[in-house]
Amino acid sequence: MGIQFEDVSYAYKGFKVNYDAIGHITFDIKPKDEFIAIVGHTGSGKSTLVQHMNALLLPSKGHVVIFGHVLPPKKSEKINYLRQKVGLVFQFPEYQLFEETILKDIMFGPKNFKSTEQEAMEKAKRAAQKVGIDENLYEQSPFRISGGQMRRVAVAGILAMEPDILVLDEPTRGLDPQGRKDLMAIFQDIHEKEHKTIIMITHDMDLVAQYAKRVMVLDNGTLVYDGPKERLFEHPHFEEFHLDMxxxxxxxxxxxxxxxxxxxxxxxxxxxxxxxxxxxxx
Ligand SMILES: Nc1ncnc2c1ncn2[C@@H]1O[C@H](COP(=O)(O)OP(=O)(O)OP(=O)(O)O)[C@@H](O)[C@H]1O
Ligand SMILES: [Mg+2]
Incomplete structure (x- = not known):
């Protein structure tokens, strides 16, 4: 009952006529206890794929089922609540941030999902603290901070909604080594203590090896491997996946x-x- 893809294809309008950004993708992700890395070349369709997981994109063909709900063919109010159940941190945090201050930005999600102002503030402060955003940044504009800090704010905004499944599109990109470690420790902690399913896109194979249990490899919009991490690195055709060891x-x-x-x-x-x-x- 987590996330199911049944023969899903997606074509951007006007994008390479008759060519799907992702094609014929089928898998099943459990609602708890999974730690999945999604890897593959630039342009292989990773971001397109995960944007289906909280209905930001709807499939051109096939079906996406999230917590038992088949996504409707058109966007509607009904799918909004899925955004709270499956929290997606964008690849480019500046696309996700828009409020005047950092604190307001992090509060936006909980407020939108029925928390009172007071509750939203508490959730936001807890999330900010978790990702290491200093209190004296709360009133600053989210657009006047560094790329690494922006990413932390974007992550905090999603954590504050307390989603069941966390989807992270290159969450450690632009962070320094310590920042990368800190953030990965947070995700690992959420995964181990709260048993939440984490789905993470990354180009960093060391992170895949260290944290993921299951790996999905995309190549040119196709899912060419989906299985345990251990089997991936011993795969006889590993070289054909064009991944670093x-x-x-x-x-x-x-x-x-x-x-x-x-x-x-x-x-x-x-x-x-x-x-x-x-x-x-x-
Ligand atoms: N908004 C868009 N309009 C048209 N085509 C797009 C759009 N976004 C992505 N594409 C195309 O769809 C394909 C898959 O892109 P996607 O962003 O999903 O790849 P990715 O694996 O996330 O790449 P990266 O590792 O660079 O983030 C690419 O060929 C890309 O050019
Ligand atoms: Mg991407």
Whole structure:
């Protein structure tokens, strides 16, 4: 009952005649406990795909079913509430922000979904604190802050709505390494403690290796892989997906080739280090 795509295609009007931005896509995402990375080349259709998940785009062909509701063929009031259930953080945060002040911007979602002014303010402040937005920024314009801060505000705006499923379109883009770590720790925390399903588009394969459980690979608008992360990196046709190997796996493959260290997959630095310590004591 999470998100189902049944043979979904989408063509932008006037976009490459008879060519779909995404084509014939079918999958099923559970409402809880999934951590999915969506990867693929620039222009492969990732953003187009996720915009169907909260009805920003409606399929040209096929069906999208969100929490049991089949999306109607035309936009209507009825689909608005889905935006609260599936929160989407845009690839370009400046498209998402529009209020005069940062605090008002973060309050917009909860207010729109029936919270009182007081409740909206509390939710907004909680979300702002979670993503590390300092109180002295609350009254500033969201357009007079850095790109990284804008992204935090955009994320806070979605967190404040307390959606069941979080969809993040390149959430760490434009952040410095510490900012990236902090934000990923927040998503990981929400996933582990609240069991929320997280769907994240990224070009960073190290993040995929470290955080995702399931990966979807898009190539030219087609879903060419959908399965566990572990199987993706061992896939016999991995090279055809045109993806980078995550750094810990690159290191392990290199060590196997150069010094014959038995290859065992490890997806983040601490577990890679642990493995190296173990073998060096043998
Ligand atoms: N508003 C639009 N109008 C027409 N064509 C579009 C529009 N948005 C995207 N496209 C086209 O649809 C295809 C898929 O674009 P999309 O933005 O979904 O790719 P993406 O995988 O998110 O890329 P990136 O990694 O660069 O963000 C591309 O060929 C793109 O040019
Ligand atoms: Mg995109």
């Amino acid at each position: 995550p750094t810990p796996l690159k290191i392990l493959k290199h060590l196997e080739k150069e010094i014959g260290l038995p290859y065992k997959p490890h997806y983040d630095y601490p577990s890679l280090l642990q493995y190296l310590k173990e073998v060096s004591h043998e």
